[in-house]
Amino acid sequence: MGYMLEGSTGAWEIVVGLEVHAQVISESKLFSGASATYGGAPNAHVSFIDAGFPGMLPVINRECVAQAVRTGLGLNAQINLHSRFDRKNYFYADLPNGYQISQFAHPIVGTGTVEIELQDGTIKHIGITRLHLEQDAGKSMHDQHPAKSVIDLNRAGVGLMEIVSEPDIRSPEEAGAYLRKIRQIVRYLGTCDGNMEEGSMRADVNVSVRKPGEEFRTRCEIKNVNSVRFVMHAVEAEAQRQIEVWESGGTVTQETRLYDPARGETRSMRSKEDAHDYRYFPEPDLLPLVLDENWVADLKAKLPELPDDKRKRFCAQYGITFYDAGVLTADQLTADFYETVAKNRDARLSCNWITGDFFAALNRKSATIETSPVSAAALGELIDLITDQTINGRIAKDVFEDMVETGKMPAAIVEEKGLRQVTDTGAIDAAVAAILAANPDKVAEYKSGKDKLFGFFVGQVMKAMQGKGNPALVNEVIKKQLS
Amino acid sequence: MSLTDLTIAEASAKLRAREISAVELTTAHNEAVAALNPRLNAYITTTPEQALEQAKAADASIAAGTATPLTGIPLAIKDLFCTEGVRTTAASKILDPFIPPYESTVTAQLKAAGAVFLGKANLDEFAMGSSNITSGYGPVENPWKRNGSDAKLVPGGSSGGSAAAVAARIAMGATGTDTGGSIRQPAAFTGLTGIKPTYGRCSRYGIIAFASSLDQAGPLARTTEDCAILLQAMSGFDPRDSTSAERHVPDFRAAISRGVKGRRIGIPAEYRMDGISAEIDALWQQGITWLRKAGAEIIDISLPHTKYGLPVYYIVAPAEASSNLARYDGVRFGARVDGEDLIDMYERTRAAGFGAEVKRRIMIGTYVLSAGYYDAYYLKAQKIRALILRDFTEAFGKVDAILTPATPSAAFGLGEKMDDPVTMYLNDVFTVPSNLAGIPAMSVPAGLSSEGLPLGLQIIGRHFDEETVFSVAAAIERAANFTTKPAIIAGAK
Amino acid sequence: MVLPAQKPKANLMSLDSAAIRRIAKLARIRVDDSEVATLQSELNAILGYVEQLNEVDVTGIEPLSGGAQMAMRLRDDAVTDGNIANQILANAPDRSDNFFAVPKVVE
Numbered sequence A: 001m002g003y004m005l006e007g008s009t010g011a012w013e014i015v016v017g018l019e020v021h022a023q024v025i026s027e028s029k030l031f032s033g034a035s036a037t038y039g040g041a042p043n044a045h046v047s048f049i050d051a052g053f054p055g056m057l058p059v060i061n062r063e064c065v066a067q068a069v070r071t072g073l074g075l076n077a078q079i080n081l082h083s084r085f086d087r088k089n090y091f092y093a094d095l096p097n098g099y100q101i102s103q104f105a106h107p108i109v110g111t112g113t114v115e116i117e118l119q120d121g122t123i124k125h126i127g128i129t130r131l132h133l134e135q136d137a138g139k140s141m142h143d144q145h146p147a148k149s150v151i152d153l154n155r156a157g158v159g160l161m162e163i164v165s166e167p168d169i170r171s172p173e174e175a176g177a178y179l180r181k182i183r184q185i186v187r188y189l190g191t192c193d194g195n196m197e198e199g200s201m202r203a204d205v206n207v208s209v210r211k212p213g214e215e216f217r218t219r220c221e222i223k224n225v226n227s228v229r230f231v232m233h234a235v236e237a238e239a240q241r242q243i244e245v246w247e248s249g250g251t252v253t254q255e256t257r258l259y260d261p262a263r264g265e266t267r268s269m270r271s272k273e274d275a276h277d278y279r280y281f282p283e284p285d286l287l288p289l290v291l292d293e294n295w296v297a298d299l300k301a302k303l304p305e306l307p308d309d310k311r312k313r314f315c316a317q318y319g320i321t322f323y324d325a326g327v328l329t330a331d332q333l334t335a336d337f338y339e340t341v342a343k344n345r346d347a348r349l350s351c352n353w354i355t356g357d358f359f360a361a362l363n364r365k366s367a368t369i370e371t372s373p374v375s376a377a378a379l380g381e382l383i384d385l386i387t388d389q390t391i392n393g394r395i396a397k398d399v400f401e402d403m404v405e406t407g408k409m410p411a412a413i414v415e416e417k418g419l420r421q422v423t424d425t426g427a428i429d430a431a432v433a434a435i436l437a438a439n440p441d442k443v444a445e446y447k448s449g450k451d452k453l454f455g456f457f458v459g460q461v462m463k464a465m466q467g468k469g470n471p472a473l474v475n476e477v478i479k480k481q482l483s
Numbered sequence B: 001m002s003l004t005d006l007t008i009a010e011a012s013a014k015l016r017a018r019e020i021s022a023v024e025l026t027t028a029h030n031e032a033v034a035a036l037n038p039r040l041n042a043y044i045t046t047t048p049e050q051a052l053e054q055a056k057a058a059d060a061s062i063a064a065g066t067a068t069p070l071t072g073i074p075l076a077i078k079d080l081f082c083t084e085g086v087r088t089t090a091a092s093k094i095l096d097p098f099i100p101p102y103e104s105t106v107t108a109q110l111k112a113a114g115a116v117f118l119g120k121a122n123l124d125e126f127a128m129g130s131s132n133i134t135s136g137y138g139p140v141e142n143p144w145k146r147n148g149s150d151a152k153l154v155p156g157g158s159s160g161g162s163a164a165a166v167a168a169r170i171a172m173g174a175t176g177t178d179t180g181g182s183i184r185q186p187a188a189f190t191g192l193t194g195i196k197p198t199y200g201r202c203s204r205y206g207i208i209a210f211a212s213s214l215d216q217a218g219p220l221a222r223t224t225e226d227c228a229i230l231l232q233a234m235s236g237f238d239p240r241d242s243t244s245a246e247r248h249v250p251d252f253r254a255a256i257s258r259g260v261k262g263r264r265i266g267i268p269a270e271y272r273m274d275g276i277s278a279e280i281d282a283l284w285q286q287g288i289t290w291l292r293k294a295g296a297e298i299i300d301i302s303l304p305h306t307k308y309g310l311p312v313y314y315i316v317a318p319a320e321a322s323s324n325l326a327r328y329d330g331v332r333f334g335a336r337v338d339g340e341d342l343i344d345m346y347e348r349t350r351a352a353g354f355g356a357e358v359k360r361r362i363m364i365g366t367y368v369l370s371a372g373y374y375d376a377y378y379l380k381a382q383k384i385r386a387l388i389l390r391d392f393t394e395a396f397g398k399v400d401a402i403l404t405p406a407t408p409s410a411a412f413g414l415g416e417k418m419d420d421p422v423t424m425y426l427n428d429v430f431t432v433p434s435n436l437a438g439i440p441a442m443s444v445p446a447g448l449s450s451e452g453l454p455l456g457l458q459i460i461g462r463h464f465d466e467e468t469v470f471s472v473a474a475a476i477e478r479a480a481n482f483t484t485k486p487a488i489i490a491g492a493k
Numbered sequence C: 001m002v003l004p005a006q007k008p009k010a011n012l013m014s015l016d017s018a019a020i021r022r023i024a025k026l027a028r029i030r031v032d033d034s035e036v037a038t039l040q041s042e043l044n045a046i047l048g049y050v051e052q053l054n055e056v057d058v059t060g061i062e063p064l065s066g067g068a069q070m071a072m073r074l075r076d077d078a079v080t081d082g083n084i085a086n087q088i089l090a091n092a093p094d095r096s097d098n099f100f101a102v103p104k105v106v107e
Helices: A062-074 A172-189 A228-247 A293-301 A307-318 A322-328 A332-342 A347-364 A376-387 A393-406 A410-417 A425-438 A440-447 A453-464 A471-482 B008-016 B022-040 B048-064 B105-112 B160-167 B184-189 B224-234 B278-293 B306-327 B342-353 B356-369 B375-395 B421-428 B432-437 B466-480 C017-026 C033-055 C085-089
Strands: A004-007 A010-023 A086-089 A099-102 A112-117 A123-135 A139-141 A148-152 A159-165 A201-210 A220-225 A256-260 A265-268 B043-046 B074-078 B116-121 B173-178 B193-196 B216-221 B264-268 B297-301 B401-405 B441-448 B454-461 C099-103
Touching (some): A010 A172, A010 A228, A062 A159, A062 A172, A086 B306, A112 A172, A123 A172, A159 A172, A172 A201, A172 A307, A201 A228, A220 A228, A228 A256, A228 A265, A307 A322, A307 A332, A322 A347, A332 A347, A332 A376, A347 A376, A347 A393, A376 A393, A376 A410, A393 A410, A425 A440, A440 A453, A440 A471, A453 A471, B008 B022, B008 B048, B008 B224, B022 B048, B022 B116, B022 B160, B048 B116, B105 B116, B105 B173, B160 B173, B160 B184, B160 B216, B173 B193, B173 B224, B184 B193, B184 B441, B184 B454, B193 B466, B216 B224, B224 B441, B224 B466, B264 B278, B278 B297, B278 B401, B278 B441, B278 B454, B306 B356, B306 B421, B306 B432, B306 C033, B342 C099, B356 C033, B375 B432, B375 C033, B401 B466, B421 C033, B454 B466, C017 C033
Parallel strands (some): A220 A256, B264 B297, B264 B401
Antiparallel strands (some): A004 A010, A010 A159, A010 A201, A086 A099, A112 A123, A123 A159, A139 A148, A148 C099, A256 A265, B043 B116, B173 B216, B193 B216, B193 B441, B401 B454, B441 B454
16 A cells, blocks of 8 residues: 545545656857856846847757757657647736746656655656746746736746656655656756755655545645745645545635745635636747757657666676665766765775765865865875875874875875874783773673673773774674683 | 939939939939928928938939949838838827838838938828828829729729839839738729839838738739839849748849730639629620730639638738737837726727727727637638639649739729728728738739729739739730820929 | 628627727737727727638648748847946836836835
């Protein structure tokens, strides 16, 4: 049995489909030569085409098409060599033409599939219905002026990929996992930066509920949810709302809603009575989009390694766990960082250091891989020092902290602070003997069966040796002297 | 001969021979405009100072030996072409204050060729009409009059102002646009030649859109040669228009003298409609005789779906227009009427700014695209459109060009044909099919009606074969020897 | 062939006044009560005229969109436009600094 919500009349299943709007990474916009970069002074990234001036015409950007194809390939989806643009007609202040150029009947990408992994390790496949290209709208702001709303068209016309999932999602967790997966794929491919806070990726969440075994019931659409967390909450909140409606004898009406994070609930969007009559028809200012097979094959050949493939390869190539491989391949930069460190080094040791101390340090310093105080080269050098026994693991941790604070290379720190590991058996013999001599009662207790005290002796010896004792040797000598 | 009576070809020769100067030529036209435009209302905006500046530059170009056939030639520009820094209204109150910050490709090319712009010619609002009476800036008077009558006649539309200006000799040539006949019909009503080229031949960048899959720019002039000169400069691939054809532009002017020996001319049975006047039919027969005498072979053909052209047009064109005109909302340009909220503002702005015909077409267009009606109307119309194209494709397997009347009647009076919208639409019955098929078609004056009004014949050709269209039209022109001038004309005493 | 008839035929897809208002709303054009009747008869005349298209058998016919039926040309990805905020705003009926201003929208 999957995820269920308990209502007063029994268990309910949640049915979710996500429509993800991902802004295409490109220099210029989908149909105009204005900049597609985020930010910019108001209305600076706007051409007459974007502003819908009389007589202006759209001209399509090849790179946006390529990005859509790459993304489609990353979703294991069918690339449609023939596709077409349509006009979606409606009036809104941020839509200069009074229509959005989109793809309705013949999208550039068809069906595909995406693998998600849940907390408990289950793998599930979520179907992709389609991906199409369309224009983003401008931004209207309602709080800049008491009596007016103001409009900035910088975003109007930026390319969007709308990725539509099949209604295969059955829980808030799955919704979150799916969204994270899509984000990971587009970031890997460099087709979208997946930045939900800045709005370069948004999700419309379609939610309905049903009793297990039933046909689908009416769904509602929650628009423009801009974080994974909110998507998961919105699914839960909306499902609860719908269950209450059904159980109180009412009917869920199809409508568009917004998620209010402050209240943790969804609410109906105002107006838009006939907003759904978009009067789609083929865009007469554009010709059919026909892709050359060889061009698509070339894009496929040059596609970066996808996260799932990279994860499997890491397991096979580096002998690390599937879980760890998942952590390391969460994003491309981390994966690259790992491979740089692990190259010609102990792969598992590299993995442990990165997923452990390194990530902890980044967290502490509110840094990212890109702003990391410790470079891959530096970390690699640290691991070399451990591997060749120059320092032990305990000392290495201290050296690492020093690296984080000072940005210095580990070898230099070891020299400066004289942290070289002591492997001289004579010195260890002496240190062990001294500790055993100083703790006769504990020695006696140990010999009479209190095995746990072994750790105490190890700790004391290491303390006496300022941590520099080679742990393996220390253990060996203590064992010998206690026997 | 007064300067305003010259053809473009004649004027160009005189300019280059330094017999006249561009400044003289433009001054004569500025004066003619000032004298006659208050009556004819052919221009919405006149630009005499700018024209003089352009004329001076033209004289410099002529002196430097860099002149083209259009250098120094004064033209009227249909007020649907965006001209940078010069008010462009589409004859609509909703664009009354609009000053484009960019230039259309077609007018940019004409400017680059050294042409002089006398002003922005009047038209039916947003190019929707066949009489110029839907203009927000008043109707245009046809410089032609019925024998012994003072009644004001329409010049046709939508390029009514362009036609009236050229016919009255207050411009030497003009740009127009043709979506359902808007160059050819007014040309026929005013004794001019006018050609709608193949769809994609001229760029639509900067032309205020009416129906995107049908609109095409083209010239109106007093001779086929002048039309060829103008079309040459107006044509060409433009990367800023995705529907622009990447095709070499042939020498249209050279086609004028080519003749029609051995050419096969199709006469479509379906254009012989009951209800068309006998004299138009007679003129058509006359045209057939002329072409036969000039060595052409006359072949009967059938274009079975002809009669469906108009109803198809009156679904497709309004549908596209309803979407193209959605941008006129008072937000970024044009006139605005304030409202209580955004929607109220939209509704009041558009109600006040659009005239009745435009509103009708937007509403029809909105309806035929709306949920539940798309398949029955728009989709069906586009399928029948495919059949209309197929008719032409099959016909062009047997013939090289098609000859038909241009219009079902001569110019009618201001205030006539107003019973209902459909009566007005029937003016375009002969012209619309070639827009739907995207093929070139030209109107050439061939004779006079019994009331002394010009009547035109239409020549339709294959895609991108304007050359054959020009050669056939020129043959008719030579045979017809149409030299009658309208009653209202520059320099007339 | 007969010149197409001008009188509106009785047809199933006639518009009533509610439909006129709905269309006007979709088209964002304010229509006063006094205008509805006129619009109704005019639009119905046009719809009556186009009804004749039902005579045509279009089985198996693909719809035609534009004249030339070529495939679309793709543009290089480069920033070649923009940075003209003043020109973009020069024709604005209402402007607030470098923004377009409209009556306040409540979502």
